[in-house]
């Protein structure tokens with residue numbers, strides 16, 4: 444027997460309808476690419492999104508067509524998303540930090556028909572435009588006054604283009620499993636892989652996210668994390684869904700600019716990768732700034748160092764929610780949100796829990812397995828391949844035949860993790876970054892997390908370097924804070940007693956910068972290449 448409830452497809456544009464009706468005046472504030480701050484609200488975002496939908500139709504864009512966006516987080520990007528979604532076209536966020544050849548590959552693979560770009564990326568697009576045969580038209584997200592002279596095909600300033608349509612339009616309705624958006628993961632091997640979100644998965648993810656990133660209509664949220672990094676972690680759906688105000692940072696993500704937004708607009712919640720927070724904390728240290736309004740920050744994308752959680756909590760009174768996820772998971776998988784049994788923890792014991800990537804929300808199931816696919820125990824010690832399933836987890840990549848799921852429908856995340864008996868997962872590594880020393884595994888992330896706790900250290904990475912006896916041994920690569928000096932002995936002394944002896948790095952090198960990927964993660968592949976010929980002092984001794 445089937446249920447007898449209404450068929451009300453979970454469509455993303457219903458979220459902006461809800462926001463406009465219930466929270467129409469809640470602000471959406473952006474730092475524009477042109478410079479000045481821009482103020483709008485959910486009612487206006489919806490009105491303009493309807494005009495975009497109508498205008499897109501006039502350009503022949505229809506259900507299933509891909510519209511690329513190469514843009515920062517601004518109101519124009521936001522309203523374009525809802526306009527695209529409202530006719531069943533597919534937003535395709537392209538990460539501008541990728542290499543131009545990767546951008547070309549991605550746009551061609553997705554067969555995007557139109558591209559909406561910020562002024563920032565016009566020169567980049569001009570260089571690759573002749574390699575993008577599917578792009579029929581370029582919309583530059585600006586007004587006529589700021590429109591640059593450009594060689595781009597059919598380029599038009601967004602505001603002029605939009606002015607050609609009124610808002611007399613009704614959203615289209617279709618199956619909730621219709622594709623809504625695309626985002627390519629920047630795979631370190633092979634070509635990028637296209638993840639295709641559906642309306643249903645986006646809406647469900649939005650509900651799911653609220654379980655641990657608890658925002659209400661009284662909050663003002665600053666998603667520093669870009670829309671092109673896994674849907675800005677869903678916050679452009681979650682915030683309008685509950686009527687929270689949005690502050691969008693545009694192109695300026697440095698410490699001073701983020702601080703200005705946090706204080707000027709009394710931001711209560713924010714989300715970004717650790718690198719962004721590092722820049723903010725350095726700015727605060729330099730200027731003595733405070734964060735009186737900020738209540739919680741969601742930190743993920745790569746492991747959040749323990750020292751960062753402590754500084755936010757103890758020095759600035761900000762609650763850190765450490766989150767783990769990936770593009771393939773829409774992206775939220777787990778958060779370090781405190782279960783009831785941990786609610787009264789304090790000090791180091793509290794940090795022990797918060798530092799973990801945490802437990803799943805309803806809507807994600809996880810397991811760890813060995814290489815043969817056998818399920819491993821949740822004892823907090825055993826490492827295994829982390830696998831997940833759920834309604835907002837990828838089942839396949841776009842135009843790719845690879846079978847992604849095991850026989851129980853779980854997706855292999857490529858991460859290695861432990862899970863404790865409380866269900867708190869801790870990432871120990873990417874499976875390809877784990878250091879294999881004498882047949883045992885060393886977690887590079889654990890050692891990195893400890894090293895960045897040293898007061899002189901700005902950033903640290905640990906990689907495996909060839910060793911004649913042990914196959915690989917860890918090398919600690921350190922970037923010191925501005926004006927600091929330190930020695931190898933000082934670094935190793937700091938780690939001593941905090942990790943197993945055989946996990947201790949065999950050497951320490953100081954560098955001025957550590958390479959990052961397009962989504963702000965430490966680029967271990969490049970770092971390993973940089974140090975392929977590095978001879979560890981212990982390697983010499985062993986020979």
Ligand code: AMP
Nearest residue numbers: 743744745746766767768769770870962
């Ligand atoms: P992306 O799809 O670019 O968001 O990358 C997803 C990958 O980032 C995951 O598979 C992890 O390897 C890594 N990652 C994300 N969040 C965390 C975290 N909190 N701690 C450690 N690694 C993380």
